[in-house]
Amino acid sequence: xxEFAALLLLSEAPDHRMRxxxxxxxxxxxxxxxxxxxxxxxxxxxVRKERHGQxxxxxxxxxxxxxxxxxxxxxxxxxxxxxxxxxxxxxxxC
Numbered sequence: 498x499x500e501f502a503a504l505l506l507l508s509e510a511p512d513h514r515m516r517x518x519x520x521x522x523x524x525x526x527x528x529x530x531x532x533x534x535x536x537x538x539x540x541x542x543x544v545r546k547e548r549h550g551q552x553x554x555x556x557x558x559x560x561x562x563x564x565x566x567x568x569x570x571x572x573x574x575x576x577x578x579x580x581x582x583x584x585x586x587x588x589x590x591c
Contacts, residue, residue: 499526503534504560504568507544513560516549520558543567 506523507513515523521531535558538544543564549555560568 499524499530499534500538501568501571503531503538503558504543504564504571507558507560508565508568510560513565514547514557517546517556517558538564541567 502524503520506520507515517531517535518528520535521528524531526534535544535546539546541563542561545559545561546556547559549557
């Protein structure tokens with residue numbers, strides 16, 4: 498779930514890139530946890546880390562084409578799982 502959220506956030510970001518600190522904040526994860534998530538995704542070439550272009554101090558996560566394809570491939574199954582685990586559990590009162 499966390500990996501999917503990181504890919505989704507990057508897919509919606511301008512140029513498919515976000516500073517690591519912004520990605521941590523947007524995902525609700527700690528900076529160290531988002532670093533581990535991005536490092537894991539980068540081992541599969543789904544994202545890459547780059548130095549921030551303007552100040553060089555921070556790092557950015559960048560979604561690769563392979564990452565975008567993986568996200569698009571995973572979305573139907575992820576949404577179906579969310580429906581089953583969450584939405585279908587809500588009682589209907591009509």
